[in-house]
Amino acid sequence: MVQLPRDAAVVPAVSVTVELFGNAKLLAGRREVDIAVPGFCGIQALASSLAEVVPCLVGGVVRKDEAGLMGSYVFNLNGTRFLEGGVVALKPGDRILLFSSQAGG
């Protein structure tokens, strides 16, 4: 869990790239999108920012209330860390990967 700094509310937004895989990529019709999110950011903020830029993902990939992802999906930061709750510190240029949560095959 990332400890929020006292002045988290004034941390400027950062631009990150969401890479889309699987059905999310097919629905969006593209492989990546840029979104603006707070520098300290949870799943909800990532999902709602993504929904704003790619509204066709709402209902299938992003929850209808935009409070997170549908159960089939998961975010990963820079290919190294899966995000399943809490808050993550992001910096400009970070890449958020959007995968299916079903790993096997």
Place this chain on the structure above:
Amino acid sequence: MYGYHGRVTVVDLTTRAVWREPLDESVLRRFIGGIGLGTYLLYRHCPAGAAPLSGENPLIFATSPLAGSKLTTSSKFAVVTKSPLTGFIGDSLSSSYLATELKKTGSDALVVIGRAGRLTLLEVTDAGVDFLDASEMAGLSTSETEAAVKARCGEGSRVACIGPAGERGVLYASIANDGGRQAGRTGPGAVMGSKNLKAIAVRGSKPAQASDPLWLRNAARDLTRRSLGPATEKYRTMGTVANVSVFNRLGALPTRNFQQSTFDGAEMVSGEQYVQAHRVRTAHCSGCTIGCEHVMAVNDDRGRSEGRLEYESAFALGPLVGIGDPNDLLRASHACDELGMDTISAGVTLAWAMESVERGALTGDDTSGPLPRFGDAESVLALLGLISRREGVGGLLAQGSRRAAQAVGRGSDYWAMHVKGLEMPGYEPRSLKTMALGLAVSTRGACHNRSSAYEADFSARVDRLSADERRGRITADGEDYSAVMDSLTWCKFLRKAFEDFYAESAEIYERLTGWPTDSEDLRRAGERINNLKKLFNIREGWTRDDDTLPPRVLDERLPTGVAQGIGLDREDLDMMVQSYYRARGWGEDGMIPGEKVRELELGDVVDRDMSCTSSRESG
């Protein structure tokens, strides 16, 4: 008895004798069905030290208590034998109508021993077993064989058969059923071929009864609803081939014989590309609501080729051998299905050969036939045919990567990517450390399926790029969970639809059989089954040195991608293996103490003398 028939049918191909043996409640409750029951029957029926391709080695088809119920994904059966690739337990699973039809013949399992005098078709019904001449089917592909058997025995028959690869004894030959499904790994097709058994036709009319059918009907409806939700979306919308682009991005896609973990051509052979450009339809196993089968077709100057495509086939006949053309990849995968060969072992063995050619370890002086090179699809397609006929260099490659490397020498064992003789699946162990452990310790060799250890690596539970001692417990728990799934039988693609897998499965099992069952009963059964598999291997010559990974994995760091620079050294692997042995309650040498055998109620099954000195060479 509910849920089961309480008996096994045994067929001796040498004498043409057929008899039934009882299965009592104690056995069924301890080993459940599927993989568990098959393991128990293997231990009972396979003499210690039996050569895998001898008549002594039994070929076991085991059904399960859930097969024939209305519960989604449960139409599965296990094929269990002593593997000609590894000399250890060889267990594989397949799906669809054959599972339920076999159970309707009035037995919970079919055990085939001996060797027929000529190529034979067994016709198994509830009335008995007939031995039919199958000489005219010699050399037929798997689909041709299935059609020929149905023409002879009736369209209502369900067929398990081998292709030319099994007839010729390719050590990684598979058994096909129901339109191209495969009991693929560990070489059961070679065992079937060694028995001169071309096909089994099954037709029955005696389903097992359920103790509480009304409750089960409601449970089936609820599970169907859940199976159509987010827990299975990947499988329904794209299938396992969706893994190609994901694994590539994560630096986990084995490429060019595990020299790399990213592939420049991944996008062209990705699931997204196949679904958009090549998918013609989807299909289901019998009684399955998920429908993970995505059938792809290609059409070029070589004609039309159509078949399902799974991730493991895509990795093994694509990036692993340097092929980035979706047409070529699909043709190679379909060829393996028709010839009756495991795509993973075929691809990994070909990749070994390609690197051997590159390094000068395999030359035209060694053998005849085209020498394979990375990216050369024509040589791959030609070699698959040669392998199936064991001609020229195909005769060498038909033995699998371990034996081929032993025969060639020149240091080529370094790049023979197998564990215990079974070729590695499409999960790069250096960037998936929990999976690395699962591959090293699996009883059937390099296997992703029997532990599902990758699940931890694809989650926030662990750092997939680092090793630690928690991996032992994670892997052991994953193996026990998988053993229960593979014994009940459930398809693993359903796993995330359960809220509490053990509790829900226990209640379903109890309602089916009428036997009081709780979560701990099932969890313990999973542990018992995995221990019995290990005990079989110990009897057949397993030593601590067998639980390892290929030298390349332990010596080389990944050169590209997000996992660039990541490796797995021997000390870390040993640390994880020891943590696994501790989690299992085994000794530091991986041997199972007598008190564990007794605790798991295995004393009546295993031999008192565990110091087996049997050879593990194939016959």
